[in-house]
Amino acid sequence: MPAALRRVPRWVCHKAKVPYDPSALRRKASVVDPATWGTFDQAQTAYExxxxxxxxxxxVLAGDGIVGVDLDHVVHDGAPDPAAMALLARIGCQFIELSPSGTGLHGWGYGPNIGGRRGKLDGxxxxLYSQGRYLTMTGRPLKDGPLVELSGFAAVADALRGSDENSTYRREQRSTEDDSSHLPFSSVGLPHQTLPAIEGERNKKLFELARWLKGTRADATRDELRVMVQEWHRQALPVIGTKDFATTWIDFLRGWEKVRSPHGATLAAILSGIDCGAPLPDTIVALGYGEAGNRLYRICMALQAHAGDQPFFVSARQAGEMTGMHFTDASKVLSAFVADGVLELVVRGVGRVASRYRLAQANGGQT
Structure with a gap:
């Protein structure tokens, strides 16, 4: 497998086409939850x-420029269909490997963030995917070239969108090799805060779903949103009185239009204001936390400034995502901050509830 892909910390395992968290044997992974991903080594070890x-x-594809191409049922008796290889050449793929079944092909490279496209082209x-999906990797390359910029990726995506065959393909509803990778999330991928736990929470939680999706999938098509809302409706059915999906769908669309502060918008604004070139306090420099640790300290400073004299929330998983560290490493850095008196642990988080901290005044805090 290409080193450029192995370096990306977005790996999962899979069983029967369902993605699983490499750090937890029984927990499914979600393509929208970085806490359920791991490094290549972690995923490989979990598999072995x-x-x-x-x-x-x-x-997992996350819109950072790495894209994947999935062709189904194009390898027969070990020989790839010439039309399939011609299409991959048209896209520009230099790295192509067999799918797990041996009947499909996956091409990899770099391309624009187009979300996803499905259809028929040249039969x-x-x-084509760039985010919100995962694709399996087998280590069985048919063409073992480097990851390159796919010059034809955008053009083929546009051709799929305008192809008459595209609508026919959707009507066929074919089951593909990596069927679960085409879902915007796994069956457990919806954040817990968007799902009602008791009767009477339906409208509030449906709005939370709209707010979350507008912050994480703002470019989703109407059809893609409908699939996600259908999954929400399925999971919420045991505790909501509204059994008709049409009612849920129209209420979601109304909520989507009313969202003014999408999920993550406040945090994004806080992070965008961080001056990475500003000098750190001498006490922090002397502690020698390293680049990632110093980056996390700057984030804590910004979160404290936003919270004023109140404690701020941050979880190890969130800290890892913001700094590029694995969440276990981020947890250790936060613990080191507390041990060194850089942070005060106000309330320890439990389960999915983030811990609350306060920045120590002597180290540049606001309190």
Whole structure:
């Protein structure tokens, strides 16, 4: 597998096409939850030590320029369809490998963030993805070239959108090799805060879903949003009185239009105001936390400034995502901050509830 992909910390395992968190044997992964991803080594080790409970590993696409091409049922008796290879050449793929079944092909490279496209082109079932999906990797390359800029990726995406065959392909509803990777999330991918726990929470939680999706999937098509709302409705059914999906759908659309502060907007504004070139306090420099630790300290400073004299919330998983560290490493850095008196742990988080901290005044805090 290309080193450029192995370096990306967005790997999962899979079993029967369902993605799993490499750090937890029983927990499914979600393509919208970085806390359920890991490094390549973590995913590979989890697969090798699973004793048959995992079928392989896969990579989550997150809109950072890495894109994937998925062609189904184009390898027959070990030989790829010439039309499929011609299509991959048209896109520009230099790294192409067999799918787990051996009947499909996956091409990898760099391209624009187009979300996803599915359809038929030149008689080939083709899917292009840049975010919100995972694709399996087998380590069985058919063409073992480097990851390159896919010069034809955008053009083929546009051709799929305008192709008459595209609507026919959707009507066929074919089951593809990596069917679960085409969902915007796994069956557990909806954040817990968007799902009602008791009767009477339906409208509030549906608005939270709209707010979350507008912050994380603002470019989703109407069809993609509908799939996600259908999944929400399915999971919420045991505790909501409204059994008709049409009612849920129209209420979601009304909520979507009313959202003024999408999920993550406040945090994004806080982070955008961080001056990475500003000098750190001498006491922090002397502690020698390193680049990632210093970056996390700057984030804590910004969160404290936003919170004023109140404690601020941050979880290890969130800290890891913001700094590029694995969440276990981020947890250790936060613990070091507390041990060194840089942070005061006000309330320890439990489960999915983030811990609350206060920055020590002697180290540049606001209190």
């Amino acid at each position: 030590e699973s004793e048959g409970n995992r079928d392989g590993v896969g990579l 080939i079932n083709v899917e």
